[in-house]
Amino acid sequence: MAATIKSVAEMAGVSIKTVSRVINKEGTVKPDTLKRVEDAIATLKYTPNKAARHLASKGASVIGYVYDNPNAYYIIDMQKGILDVCRKNHYELLIHPCDASSKDIAKELVEMVETAQLAGLILSPPLSEMPAVLSTLDENNISYVRILSGDGQITSALPYVLVNDFKAAFDITRHLIEQGHRDIAFIAGEEIHNSTTERLNGYKAALSEAHIHIDESRIIKGTYSFETGVKSAETILAMSPHPTAVFACNDEIAAGTLFGARMKGLDVPQDIAIAGFENSPFSRQTFPPLTTASQPTNQIAQHAAAALIQYLRAKRTKTAPENLSHTFVPELVIRASTEHLQ
Template sequence: MKSTITDVAKLAGVSIKTVSRVINMEDSVTEETLNRVSQAIKQLNYQPNNAARNLKGTNSYTLGFVYDNPNAYYIIEMQEGILAECHERGYELIIHPCKANQVNIVSEIKAMAKRSQLAGLVISPPLSETPEVLAAIEELDLSYVRIISGCKDSVEPTPCVFIHDREAAYKITEHLIEQGHRDIAFIGGDKGHHSTDERLSGYLAALKDHDIQVNTDFVVDGQYTFDSGATEAKKLLSLEHKPTAIFCCNDEIGAGALFAARLIGFDIPSQLAIAGFEDSPFSRQTWPQLTTAAQPTNLIARKAASLLISHIAAKRSKAKTGHAVTHQHFEPQLLVRESTRAESAQKPVA
């Protein structure tokens, strides 16, 4: 038979109300009681009935994940990370894809949040960087956590998970410089994504710190897609003065750039080095595999959900008069693979 909250209370030697406080992560529970009840929950494999919890009072135990991102791999990892944390903490998840640039985006998100009676939202770029969307969520008095591009010193008035794109982009560019490259091109991602700006900033900072003049012909706008990478790489490789390395704003762009370069006849990496960003499956499905910045998307998503649930609990707790804004930080790590491993930069074929 399925375990009940009464079974948990009996095994832990506490009241049903105390078990409820532990499940709801209220601050009034002592550490010793928390450990005892948590052990009983684990031993009995107790799963809270979220539908019943939602009906009993004003507190909801459903989170929402709102996103606009064409990268299926990124979205799958985000969903899996958030779901894992929800299952462990007794929450349900509603997934809501949308288009950030559509006219009615604000009313759409507000309607979804009200209809679903959400306790809170996890928001990823570019929605997490859209002032109109954030203002609408504030109007609903709804807890939320933003996943955004930032740096070690980033501070925001709301809970955030910061991805240190600038520092990671700096390290990728510096790696290319250390391989002997000075003619390094950059293919950007979608405009409107702060990650595009941050990764470009890291690239430019590395060039400056190594006394390399920026060639404006080498800095091109793109989109976070394979086709964009292929298109922009063809343009770069048609220049009279060609780059010997290309830093792509994500792995999907990098895979497209590598595909186009090989079709033209460039050997990778002896005639052209290519690096991506994020360590998505795209980086491992190319030949040679792409040097990239390993970004733990699943863990980032899980931490975002954990941060949100803790924020919701603190907001609900009657024992607290206020709650501190908490941030999490992640810096993608340089992962060197064969697409940039050359003894030195060589001139490309004419």
């Protein structure tokens, strides 16, 4: 059986990507690693596929979108946005759902890039916020763009897209305060997502600005799910007195909270006001419709894809890429679920 690039990589104890760099004489391989690969090639009598080398010299034209997120609306918008940019730039898109909690997740991503010969990756949370994953990608010289939650500059040679969840959460909470609410509960999503922390911090900052005591009993842990909202509504309404307003970490939680409140016979917003986050269809399909923060997921996806493609082109031509990073601030959308207290 003829030797393959995979068998060369295994014998040399390196990745397929490293073998590819040696074959294509990229000059970015350490001398000792270079010798191991060359020795393995000689021992196995490996002959690179000329057609594959020709394609490699032109640059790979497939990028991957990697995610671990149960929110179907978010994923659909991300895919549409990325695909739109890929088509305009003659790139194909490989979509790879995965389990970010897997102990082998970093290895899984590297193997996927090498097997599918991807040019680069677009990473959304929580994968984009996991240092171990990022360091492994860096060690294997894999290009990527991260979509992150944050409100400041990130030290990185690679482009990124920031979503300022802190500012948007601050605006939502301040809106509830301006409606006369002083007792506001917060329902969180998974802690593995930095957006949960940023939104919680925005909530706390708005309360502090208004000199409202931050009551930790009003902060409820959960997941980004409708079920969390339903269960949290029961918890909140069992408090005495119960909060007059709720800020849920996303619209799905908020919709579940609204459902739970109405099952208990409460009127929204007269008995309790409810706000969500993201402006997903959940926020518009409830009655009353939900106040929320409009997160432009499609635009975020388009910018991430465009930034990655521009970065790859600059890398291929060995030119300095321009500043491709960008920050989005979700905008407050006020609807009937947070009417003024009577």
